[in-house]
Amino acid sequence: MFEKELHRGNLMWEGSRMLLPEHVEAMEEYHRNKLKVPEPNPTPEDLHEMGIVAMESLNYELPIKVSYWKDGFITEETGIIEGVDEITKRVRFRGEFIPFRHLNWVERM
Numbered sequence: 001m002f003e004k005e006l007h008r009g010n011l012m013w014e015g016s017r018m019l020l021p022e023h024v025e026a027m028e029e030y031h032r033n034k035l036k037v038p039e040p041n042p043t044p045e046d047l048h049e050m051g052i053v054a055m056e057s058l059n060y061e062l063p064i065k066v067s068y069w070k071d072g073f074i075t076e077e078t079g080i081i082e083g084v085d086e087i088t089k090r091v092r093f094r095g096e097f098i099p100f101r102h103l104n105w106v107e108r109m
Contacts, residue, residue, distance in 0.1 A: 035073070036073065037073065040101075040102065040103070040104045042101070042103060046105075050103055053107065053108055054081050054091055054106055056108070057080055057081040058081040058083065058084060061080050062080070062109070063080055064079070064081065064107065064108055065078050065108075065109055066078075066098070066103070067103075067104040067105045068098050069103075069104060070098075070102065074104055077093070077094060078109065079093055081093055082094075082095075085097070
C-alpha cells in the first residue's frame with residue numbers, strides 16, 4: 001500500500017529540482033574550465049622560425065595567420081604584425097600585445 005504512493009514518477013521530488021543562480025554560474029564556470037588548454041611551451045627553434053615569419057610580416061606588410069594562447073584557449077587570427085618589442089618579448093598584432101611564450105604557431109598566408 002505504501003509503495004503505490006511512492007511510485008508517482010518524479011512528482012515526489014519536483015520541488016527539489018530548483019537550482020540557485022550561483023549554482024548555475026558555478027556549473028558553467030566548471031565546464032568552461034574543463035575546456036581550457038595548458039599554456040604552450042615553444043622551443044627556441046620554434047621561436048626562431050616564428051620570429052622570421054613575424055619579421056617578414058612586419059617589414060614587408062605581409063598577412064600572416066597567428067595561433068596564440070589567451071586565458072586558457074587557443075585563438076587563431078589573420079593580420080599583419082604591427083610591431084615587435086624585444087625588451088618585453090611581445091608582438092603587437094591587431095592592436096594587442098601577445099607575449100612570445102603564448103605563441104602557438106605563425107604561418108604565411
